[in-house]
Structures are given as C-alpha cells and as structure tokens.
Amino acid sequence: MNTTSTYTVILETGYRLFAEHGFEKTSMAMIAKEVGISKPALYYHFLSKEAIIDVLFEEICKDIGFASFFNVQDYSKDNFEEKLIFDGLSIISKQKEDDNYSRIMNQYQALGYRNPKYSRKLLDSLDGFTVGFVELLRHGASIGAMADKDTLIKAQMLTMIIDSMDNFMSYGFEYGYEDIWTKAVKAIVLEDAVK
Amino acid sequence: MNTTSTYTVILETGYRLFAEHGFEKTSMAMIAKEVGISKPALYYHFLSKEAIIDVLFEEICKDIGFASFFNVQDYSKDNFEEKLIFDGLSIISKQKEDDNYSRIMNQYQALGYRNPKYSRKLLDSLDGFTVGFVELLRHGASIGAMADKDTLIKAQMLTMIIDSMDNFMSYGFEYGYEDIWTKAVKAIVLEDAVK
DNA sequence: GTCTATAGAGCGATAGAC
C-alpha cells in the first residue's frame, strides 16, 4: 500500500489537527492548507468532514484491542504476576509515545455521548479488555497462579485502572503509574490471604 | 439570593444544553430561545458564550471537592474500612443522580487539553482527592486501622478508581461498581500481609 | 432588561474548468 498517497497524508494530518484543535475547530480549509491541496481536492478524497473522522476512528480502533498487549498463552505459573505487570506497563509506554491519542479519544467519547455509532465501538473496546482480563485471570487460576474468586470484579478493576492511567497520563498528571499498576496486580493476584 | 433570576435560569439552561449538545453545537440563540429571551438579552447578562462556560465551570468546581465526601475526623479504628467504602459509594450515588455531569466534565477536559485555564482547576480537583486520601490513609495508619506503607501510591490508586468509576458510569457501562470499590478499599487496607 | 435588525466572519459543501 502506498503510505504517502494524498489519502493517507490527509488522514495523518487530520489526526494531528483534530488532536490539537478538536473536531469542531478544525475546518476542512485548515486540513487542506496543511496537506497542501485545495478544499475541493480534499472533498474528492473524502465525502465529508465526518467521513474523515469516521475513517480515523476505524483505524484507531484496530490498534487498541486487548490482544495487542496481552497474550494469554504466554502466561505460566512462574511468570504470571510478573508478565501481567510487564504487559500492563507496555500500554503505559505506548501511551507516552503519542500525546495525541488521548486527546482524540476524549473527543470520540464526547461524540459517543450523543451518537451510538461512536459509543458502541468504545464500549466494545473496553468490554474486550474486561473479557480478556477475565480469560487471563481464569487461566491464572487454572494453572494455580492465583485464586479463582471474584474474577469478573477483578477484571473490571484492571480495565478501569488501565483506562484511567491513560487518562491521567494524557493530562500530565505525574503519578507513580508503574507502582500503581504493580500494586493493583499484586493485590489481585495475592488476594484472599485474608477475609 | 434570588435563584429564579434570569441570570440563574441562563446558567441552568446552559448546563443542560451544553451537556446535551456540547459547547460548540449549543449556540447562544438556542440558549436564548430555551430561556425565553432574545439573544441580546442573553448578552446583557453574559459578555460572551465563553463567559457562561467559565461561570458554569466555577460553580461545578465548588461542588466536587474531596471534603464534600470524606470527613477525616469521623474515621475511627473500628469504622475505618467500612466508612471509607461507604463514603466512596456516596460519590457513585451522587453520580447516578446527574447524567449531565460527566458529559459536561468530558468537555471541560477537552478544553483543558488546549487551555490551561481549564486544566489547572481539573488538576487541582484531582490533586485534592489524592491529598485528601493521603491524609485519610495516614490517619488510618496512626490509629492502627492499616499499615503505614506506600501511602501516596495507594491514594493515587483510589483517586484513579473514583475518577474512572464516574467515567464508566456515565457511559452506561454496567460494572459492579460497589464491588469494585469495596474490593479496592479492602485490598488497600488489608495489604502487606504478604510481600 | 429586553427588544428588532443586522453586521461580519467562517463554515461545509459544490459547480464547473482543466
């Protein structure tokens, strides 16, 4: 695929400008100017502004699946806790590389409040994490790495913490993310020594 | 104070319309029409659209302090864990009463990405929660209700979970919030039996 | 404090030529 086609340049430019100024304050004229073409040329490639926003959304959603970060089959009794911590931290690392990501997602979340077309995919993505964590924790229980208890609640908790870390990081909040994730995982894996 | 003055009606109407349609898609004409006055009358009360948004932000920020939900002096050794769970759940309850709240905050977050005027207060608010939790956990340690260890990390974790629950709830995610919060608190209070 | 009327700018999108 030609990754320097006008089509692709438009998408990359749109991603950057949308993140920087927001969907509404980024006009088609701004995108066209930044790409170096005229407005009608932009409309030749995309039927509307919404079309650009939607195609970008599709592309982003492809990359944020649970399976991109966690591979259940690699988890053994010996490395379970350690690997769960490591894979979670890899999400944090990826996040640090792209400042624009959270800004864009914040806007798709806003769109989702008013249009189920966007909320459905966001919910699916988060649900994928929860389902993935459930599977992972069940696997952990089956190999004796942790207790088989409250798996759904634990999975939901991990999902929320992952999502929240993204959020806080994008806002420049200087939290001890590595320590928080580590503590959360340890609390969940080691749980049930008490109560 | 006259709570049915035009000024107040404008703020209440703005809050509702901004939550429903977003800042950008809510025009001054829409607000004026909904309030039942003309556009210039609206401009008599507020110098600009941004002024309405800013005054609303001030009002909202007043209500979301840590101290509104947690009172450190009420926590004793006997009720510590139970009360921490209860007060956290009271935030969830409040959240459930106002669908508009998270939608509005999502937008102030978006504004904060591009204007420190908004991000500063949001960061202060979250920081207030972290500082409050640190104080609360230190108090818990001093009265022997929990271990005096990793207090900052624990406080940050609780802050993130509270914030994330708000977020997920507003999106209609049917999570076991009560159970998640309860488990998080227990994990933090009971921690250090191991490691 | 509220109105009618309007200025002035920017927007998404298109016509039609090349």
Next chain:
DNA sequence: GTCTATCGCTCTATAGAC
C-alpha cells in the same frame, strides 16, 4: 486529481430603540 470561485447557511456579537 486538482483548481478558482462561490453558494447558502449558521455563528458570535453589536447597534440602537424602548
């Protein structure tokens, strides 16, 4: 596939009367 020119609309904000 790209251009110049422009349409039609909506927006924030104001002038000036009452």
